[in-house]
Amino acid sequence: MEIKINKLPDKTYVTLNGRIDSTNADQFQNDIFALLEGDCKFVDIDCSEMSYTSSQGLRVFLLLQKSLIERHGNLVMRNMNPHVKEVFDITGFSNIITIL
């Protein structure tokens, strides 16, 4: 899993590349939570190169969205492949995260 982060004044852009699974979920959580340092409210994640996520990845996305909503912000995830999208649909995450 490779994470690229581009912090702009009003929004943080993230690009994910690869898999989120049991081998890297803890590191992924640390990397994502680092986004919340400062007053970051809006996060926009490009998932076009994210090939897989287990429930441990979902857990991190849920925690991120909970934090952003508390700050009156929002999490947007875009360009998911259909397999990953199905995981978000089945778990109801498509209703609590803005999927574009």
Added chain:
Amino acid sequence: MIKKRFNPITDKTSEIVAFLMTSPDIPTDAGLRFKIEISVEEAVENVVRYAYEGGIGWLEAGTSLDNDSLMLTIELRDAGVPFNPLEMPDPDITLSVKEREIGGLGIFLCKKMMDNIEYKYENGNNVLIMKKKVNE
């Protein structure tokens, strides 16, 4: 059944998943593989994390394919604390983001992605049997 016993299993989830996913019984179709892999990873991770005190113990993982019905069977067996994951309540997926609880998604994903899951406690072992029709 093609099977292998892993011992110890601490931090071995990816190795056990890789063993199962490279079995010749597993289909080549990408969509099916995704569903099977996520189910296998969630079920294996459950055993690796929670079955044994301190993670010291074994897990036997196997696959078989019925060539007539094209039903794939994945079986996981361990001698850890008796635990039926199918008794875990499903998460309420209609809740708002504030109300959603963290966790409980792994076994739920298995239930949704596989066609059938059974659990039994047999000779001191937890046995989880997951089935998926693999005609493509």
